[in-house]
Amino acid sequence: MENSDIPAENPVETEEAIPSRRRMLALGAVGVSAALTIRPAFAQTAVSVMNCQIPVPGPTGAGKYIDAAGKLVPPGTKGAFPGSPRPFTGEEVKRAFRGQTLPGTSYNQSQAYLQYIRRLQAGQSGFTCFASITTSR
Numbered sequence: 136m137e138n139s140d141i142p143a144e145n146p147v148e149t150e151e152a153i154p155s156r157r158r159m160l161a162l163g164a165v166g167v168s169a170a171l172t173i174r175p176a177f178a179q180t181a182v183s184v185m186n187c188q189i190p191v192p193g194p195t196g197a198g199k200y201i202d203a204a205g206k207l208v209p210p211g212t213k214g215a216f217p218g219s220p221r222p223f224t225g226e227e228v229k230r231a232f233r234g235q236t237l238p239g240t241s242y243n244q245s246q247a248y249l250q251y252i253r254r255l256q257a258g259q260s261g262f263t264c265f266a267s268i269t270t271s272r
Contacts, residue, residue, distance in 0.1 A: 188222035191248045191259030203243070205250025216244045225264050228252060232268070 147263035192199060192207055199207040208215045223237055228249075231237045236245035255262040 142176075146266070165218050185224065185226040187225040187264035187267060189228055189255075189264050190222040191219045191251055191261075193260030199253050201247050203247050203250065205247060205252070205254045210267055219248065222261070223248075225268050228265070229268050241243075 167179060167224050170201050194200060196218065197208045198210060198218075200217055202208045202212060202215040203246055212216070219237075219240070223231075227238055231245055231249055236242055251262070252265055255265050
């Protein structure tokens, strides 16, 4: 009797471990299933990046102004801008990094806000959103 005539339930060990056609088809089906599961996750990630929010400044800097270098300064500092009355979405910030201004801001104000956003660090409000924007392709 040849190896191909032996039922899969009673495998015979051979010197070479050659996967059966049935085994290869099963592995292929698992691969397709994984790909179909991962693609919606990528789409969901893209949507969440568009909708995530970055407050400028975050709650710890409420009431402070933002200078041209993106640093928090006392209110009324010459050349600094008050914080944004609303957070910016990830999509708005992404467009601003490509050359547009943030909604409701002048060019210089937008540049100061973008500098503030670039300076965000882990643990600060909006950092995860900023990290998602800069790492998504």
